[in-house]
Amino acid sequence: EAQVTQNPRYLITVTGKKLTVTCSQNMNHEYMSWYRQDPGLGLRQIYYSMNVEVTDKGDVPEGYKVSRKEKRNFPLILESPSPNQTSLYFCASSPRDRPYNEQFFGPGTRLTVL
Amino acid sequence: KQEVTQIPAALSVPEGENLVLNCSFTDSAIYNLQWFRQDPGKGLTSLLLIQSSQREQTSGRLNASLDKSSGRSTLYIAASQPGDSATYLCAVRFSNSGYALNFGKGTSLLVTP
Numbered sequence A: 001e002a003q004v005t006q007n008p009r010y011l012i013t014v015t016g017k018k019l020t021v022t023c024s025q026n027m028n029h030e031y032m033s034w035y036r037q038d039p040g041l042g043l044r045q046i047y048y049s050m051n052v053e054v055t056d057k058g059d060v061p062e063g064y065k066v067s068r069k070e071k072r073n074f075p076l077i078l079e080s081p082s083p084n085q086t087s088l089y090f091c092a093s094s095p096r097d098r099p100y101n102e103q104f105f106g107p108g109t110r111l112t113v114l
Numbered sequence B: 001k002q003e004v005t006q007i008p009a010a011l012s013v014p015e016g017e018n019l020v021l022n023c024s025f026t027d028s029a030i031y032n033l034q035w036f037r038q039d040p041g042k043g044l045t046s047l048l049l050i051q052s053s054q055r056e057q058t059s060g061r062l063n064a065s066l067d068k069s070s071g072r073s074t075l076y077i078a079a080s081q082p083g084d085s086a087t088y089l090c091a092v093r094f095s096n097s098g099y100a101l102n103f104g105k106g107t108s109l110l111v112t113p
Helices: none
Strands: A004-007 A010-013 A019-025 A031-038 A042-051 A054-057 A076-078 A087-094 A109-113 B004-007 B010-014 B019-025 B030-038 B044-051 B056-059 B062-067 B072-077 B086-094 B107-112
Touching: A004 A087, A010 A019, A019 A031, A019 A087, A019 A109, A042 B086, B004 B086, B010 B019, B019 B030, B019 B086, B019 B107, B030 B062, B030 B072, B044 B056, B044 B062, B044 B072, B072 B086
Parallel strands: A010 A109, B010 B107
Antiparallel strands: A004 A019, A019 A076, A031 A042, A031 A087, A042 A054, A087 A109, B004 B019, B019 B072, B030 B044, B030 B086, B056 B062, B062 B072, B086 B107
16 A cells, blocks of 8 residues: 555653654655644644755754655654654655655654653 | 635534635645645545646545636535544645645634534
8 A cells, every 4th residue: 555654653752862753655756755733833844855865954944854865764853852843743755757746644743742 | 935824714514514615825836736634633634636737626525626826726515524524724836845835724624413
């Protein structure tokens, strides 16, 4: 089944403890991205990647890192999480050969930073 | 800054009613527009994707229209059911924003039995 998977689905952590949220897609998509969703603010893009080893900042990149060493994986790294990074995170992917393609979203990761 | 606005923010209707959700966007230069459904605390389910060259898309009881020149899209839900209760999100891919989707804040729909 074609899908985007994220792990973990739920995470409670403490301030300053490094964590990684994984994202994987099995559709051979070039484009992948991360969004966060907050009440009253909607979904905002954090980082995106056009292909392996190519990443760029979205609208709210502060406090996050990403890497794209393999086409299928796009992990989101929080080096020193803070309470304002408590949010619902979504990973998305899309083929890149045409600009009109649908984007597919993962199930979300709910992160709480105490 | 390019923006996507959804009105109303919340809507409550009795079961069986036909309803329309509205989405407006500030720039007519778009690649496509996607409507999503989100259940509380859950992920995004893609409902319909309309390309910039299209006027509408239909899936079952759902019909989405696009008027690019006026910067508007509507999602029409026919014969609403309690199972339609969810938040509906409109997302626009603007031509000069790469592959990023710009989301509205959503319309929270409640269909009462």
